[in-house]
Amino acid sequence: xxxxxxxxxxxxxxxxxxxxxxxxxxxxxxxxxxxxxxxxxxxxxxxxxxxxxxxxxxxxxxxxxxxxxxxxxxxxxxxxxxxxxxxxxxxxxxxxxxxxxxxxxxxxxxxxxxxxxxxxxxxxxxxxxxxxxxxxxxxxxxxxxxxxxxxxxxxxxxxxxxxxxxxxxxxxxxxxxxxxxxxxxxxxxxxxxxxxxxxxxxxxxxxxxxxxxxxxxxxxxxxxxxxxxxxxxxxxxxxxxxxxxxxxxxxxxxxxxxxxxxxxxxxxxxxxxxxxxxxxxxxxxxxxxxxxxxxxxxxxxxxxxxxxxxxxxxxxxxxxxxxxxxxxxxxxxxxxxxxxxxxxxxxxxxxxxxxxxxxxxxxxxxxxxxxxxxxxxxxxxxxxxxxxxxxxxxxxxxxxxxxxxxxxxxxxxxxxxxxxxxxxxxxxxxxxxxxxxxxxxxxxxxxxxxx
Numbered sequence: 001x002x003x004x005x006x007x008x009x010x011x012x013x014x015x016x017x018x019x020x021x022x023x024x025x026x027x028x029x030x031x032x033x034x035x036x037x038x039x040x041x042x043x044x045x046x047x048x049x050x051x052x053x054x055x056x057x058x059x060x061x062x063x064x065x066x067x068x069x070x071x072x073x074x075x076x077x078x079x080x081x082x083x084x085x086x087x088x089x090x091x092x093x094x095x096x097x098x099x100x101x102x103x104x105x106x107x108x109x110x111x112x113x114x115x116x117x118x119x120x121x122x123x124x125x126x127x128x129x130x131x132x133x134x135x136x137x138x139x140x141x142x143x144x145x146x147x148x149x150x151x152x153x154x155x156x157x158x159x160x161x162x163x164x165x166x167x168x169x170x171x172x173x174x175x176x177x178x179x180x181x182x183x184x185x186x187x188x189x190x191x192x193x194x195x196x197x198x199x200x201x202x203x204x205x206x207x208x209x210x211x212x213x214x215x216x217x218x219x220x221x222x223x224x225x226x227x228x229x230x231x232x233x234x235x236x237x238x239x240x241x242x243x244x245x246x247x248x249x250x251x252x253x254x255x256x257x258x259x260x261x262x263x264x265x266x267x268x269x270x271x272x273x274x275x276x277x278x279x280x281x282x283x284x285x286x287x288x289x290x291x292x293x294x295x296x297x298x299x300x301x302x303x304x305x306x307x308x309x310x311x312x313x314x315x316x317x318x319x320x321x322x323x324x325x326x327x328x329x330x331x332x333x334x335x336x337x338x339x340x341x342x343x344x345x346x347x348x349x350x351x352x353x354x355x356x357x358x359x360x361x362x363x364x365x366x367x368x369x370x371x372x373x374x375x376x377x378x379x380x381x382x383x384x385x386x387x388x389x390x391x392x393x394x395x396x397x398x399x400x401x402x403x404x405x406x407x408x409x410x411x412x413x414x415x416x417x418x419x420x421x422x423x424x425x426x427x428x429x430x431x432x433x434x435x436x437x438x439x440x441x442x443x444x445x446x447x448x449x450x451x
Contacts, residue, residue: 008055013063016056018084021274022300024053027264028060034261035096035194035225043215043226043256048263051299054229057263058100058196061227065096065194072097097193103211104199112211113218117178120195178218195219196227201234205242208235212256228257266300268293272307284375285314285334291366292342302345309341313437328424329433331378332407335400339366340438355435357408360401367397379422407431 017025035044048054066072067087099120106115182193197215200208215226236249243249272290289310293303314337339362343351353359376382379399381392399421406419406426418427436442 008059010059010063013056013059014084017060017063017087019274022053022271023267024057024060024264028057028064031057031061031261032064034259035227038225038259040222041220041224042258043228044259044261045232045253045257046227046229046261046263047232048229049299050231050234051301052263053266053300054231054263055198058198058227058229062098062100062194062196065098069095069097069191095191097191099193099195100198101195102198103208104202107203107207111214112207113178113214116195116211116214175218179221182219182221182223192223192225193221194225194227196229198229200228201231201238203238205238208238209242216256232260268303271300271303285310285338288334288338288366292338295362295366296342296346298342306342306345309345309440310338312440313337313341313442327378328426328430331375331424332403332426332430332434333437334375335367336363336404336407336434337437339363344438355408357405360404363404364397364401367400378424381422407434 016022017028031046038044046054046058064087101116101119103112106112106119109115197211200211203211219226232253235253239249239252240247243252268290289307293306296302298306314333340351340354343354343359343362350359350362354362376392376396379396381396381399403421403424403426406421407430418425420426433442
């Protein structure tokens, strides 16, 4: 089975800049202009829900900055501008040194300061040579041993003294070490260092707080901009977990964030068209899936996962009737499978209530958003056989609600007798077939989805 998720690799960041499938390129350039405009030491919180694409966004920002810094060690620089035309429009931006730091990946370490400096060393953005200053060899050797928990090269063992780690335990030595790195990472006069801190809201509470306070204390340098890509509501919860539920987490975070910027919106129609050809393929099933995505306000990550599941479950439903030799099953699949899968992802209790016939409100709300129906014929509804003044859309909705009550009646439907609704006949096999589709184990399930 193919994985639909777009992982935030540099290659995918480039690909998304080239194709702009969610229409965020303009937001990338505006965000860089915002960074351009700040003066002095500044921390910006890029706020977004989990799965909203924060990591990909900051990696795209970082890539554009690296492209415009002639000192950065960006691979294949010359070929990138021809591959990604978008990059050639960003040449006016200033030259920045950048560091990306995944806080969650590093929260197993004891001291985030050491971990952050090690990330800077590993960033490939610096010309800093640790062999230049013999007095720092022991410090860096101890640092790398502590952070990476492994042995290092012989060059780092040249330090004299029994306990080189003690050199970084004193405040003045730490400040000196940090200053050395800042001077090395900021390559030219007037350039700035931009450090991207990602996944802070997923860290252990003590690590997240310690990282914020270390940055505030040791990186108070007018040449640095920090970008925290973060879910602020989750981070506030983390802070309260550490200090207690009555603690004012919002004001506490104000100490660390000078600006709060919301993640830009996503063009979902463009995204669906790019990733899954959902818009182009049309069909009632696809339309219902799109309304479910909007109804539950799925994030990008949730949308990718949702569409993978609904594609597996009902790929034949995207090509209107008839399939599986059952028109009633087709109709039920179109209208109920997208909802059932959406509920199973978001609220298992509501999912259970839906299959017990106790969540009519969700179904009616989704049908109300559809506005138009492509399956009037199956419901035996047409302008010709409808009384004057009757709203056929409302009549269609009422019949779909009747089908829902038939298949998911809380009182139990007597399937010994088949029930005719419109041109379709519903029976126990209709319900069983529907639940088999939702389980992804139906005979017609397609596990080799082509993207």
